[in-house]
Amino acid sequence: MKIIVINGPNLQLLGKRKPEVYGSETLEGLQKRLEDVGRELKTKISFFQSNSEGEIVDIIGSSVKNEVDGIIINPAAYTHTSVAIHDALESVDVPAIEVHISNIHRREEFRRKSMTAPACIGQISGLGTDGYEWALRAMAGHLKKQT
Numbered sequence: 001m002k003i004i005v006i007n008g009p010n011l012q013l014l015g016k017r018k019p020e021v022y023g024s025e026t027l028e029g030l031q032k033r034l035e036d037v038g039r040e041l042k043t044k045i046s047f048f049q050s051n052s053e054g055e056i057v058d059i060i061g062s063s064v065k066n067e068v069d070g071i072i073i074n075p076a077a078y079t080h081t082s083v084a085i086h087d088a089l090e091s092v093d094v095p096a097i098e099v100h101i102s103n104i105h106r107r108e109e110f111r112r113k114s115m116t117a118p119a120c121i122g123q124i125s126g127l128g129t130d131g132y133e134w135a136l137r138a139m140a141g142h143l144k145k146q147t
């Protein structure tokens, strides 16, 4: 099983960016932790972070060619604006789970709407960086049920 974890704009700054909202774990630390979970789940995990909408669209579009079975995605600010990422997720026959570190429903009004969640099988929001781990476990369970 192969799962890709995609992070959108400004998430390379995790650990330094508004730690009161996004916590103190760095992206590198989070990725190491997810690799451990991947080993436990016997799942290969790859990582992709970009500040560019087009690059995120491209990596989603390559997922079938790259034999990716599941996508975990935090589209960050593009969550609230990107028809292109929504369409990319809908264009590939690969299940996706959306993750938000903060609870987008408790924050500013403009963050409450997700353009991308309707193209996902589910969403985890507000559980901190642990949300990625729960998403990984949920995706592994989902993929197992399908085989």
Ligand code: DQA
Residues within 6 Å of the ligand: 009, 010, 074, 075, 076, 077, 078, 079, 099, 100, 101, 102, 103, 104, 111
């Ligand atoms: C975020 C929430 C978004 O509203 C914000 O633009 C982000 C991070 C989160 O993980 O909580 O960059 O996706």
